[in-house]
Amino acid sequence: MYSQKRIIIIPENTLLNCCNFTLPMEADQFVKHFADQFDETDASEFRLDTIFRNIEEWSSIIALSIIAMVDEEYGVSIKGDDVRTSNTIQDLYEIVKSRL
């Protein structure tokens, strides 16, 4: 039955743009918000591919402040498992973006 239908392929970006009614979420802005939760680590050390757990200053309290930052800046609720299963800042960024 599928053969009778015409399949239209929409580029992923188009779909994202037309469904995303909230303010666009900038990756570099997310990295900056992420870096703001650290007191001692220099902001230049944070990139999308940074494995945040390996940062010396990383702690359970900073994990909480990341959850709070995501709540305040993006209105998105993330859970312990979201943080635990993420390795890089980008992993978390993608989770937040998918819930906007």
Next chain:
Amino acid sequence: MSYLTTDNVRISGFAACVPKTMEDNLNLSLISGDEAKKFIESTGVRYRRIADNKTTTSDLCFHAVSKLITDLSWQKEDIDCIVFISQSADYILPATSCILQHRLGLSQETYCLDISSGCSGWVYGMSVITSLLQNGNFRKGILLAGETTLKLGSAFDKSYWPLFGDAGTATALEFIPGNKSINFHFCTDGGGFEAIIIPDGGFRNPFKPESLNYKEIEPGISRNNLHVHLNGMDVFSFAITKAPDTIKKLVSHFQLNIEEVDAFIFHQANLYMNEKIRNKLKLPANKVPYSLNKFGNTSSATIPLTLVTEWREKLMTSRQRLIACAFGVGLSWGSVYFETDKIICSNLVEI
């Protein structure tokens, strides 16, 4: 929609009892010096009281209520109901409130009820006891709320032990026709039941010898399946959204003037989380008292304990309009608006 109003009930007094034995988080072997300082700074918890092996929640509540009945000059025969809120009951059965009826020397014509509830317990308990009293059949009642939290958790779990303390409290209430209404809002999300859980020892996972085996979850976190497993991150993300939400709903539904509220008494979870909640609601710091530094998180006891230790003078000498908000294990949360007018507030009892 879980809004509730109860009428014709006055809150007549508060009392709280804690064990004399104190633990200082700066001296714990579980967390090192620097880590301990950071811990105290962010959680706000330095000292906690710990009950000895012989002392249960009902003992702490017994001493609190005995002092309160004396300070109120109440006749025991006028007390028609007691409600005991705890998740550290004396026995699996019978209900602890029955034991307390006898121990307190109350009449056999007393309604006794246990409610298994944790952090949100005092708010839920208030809805039950004021509902029992509001039509005047019962004249006076006592709400007992407390926990020996340190008997529920592992001493080798740094994500639990340094945060929690033991306490028992008593709230005295009586039927007074025409007294100002008490307003409540309640919520539940059982989808989060595993966020704070003791996995074994109930009837879903009955006790077995392996329940006693310690497992190291990560360095500094060892516990067995009869201990509380606390998922701090999940509880945090839950509380910073749900606690402000219930207070906003309570204020809006009952058209309360938030400016006129004298104090907002939050369940004492930890300072970092509670300050997030306070800031979200834009509440001034002087209206949000903390007892965390001295007692830690004492589960359902935190709200009356904070009133007794931080708001006693104001409660005894003036009219107070108060909002209390509690959140935690269940997941369960809620808030209550109530007024008091020059009530009895016993000195903290230490045993």
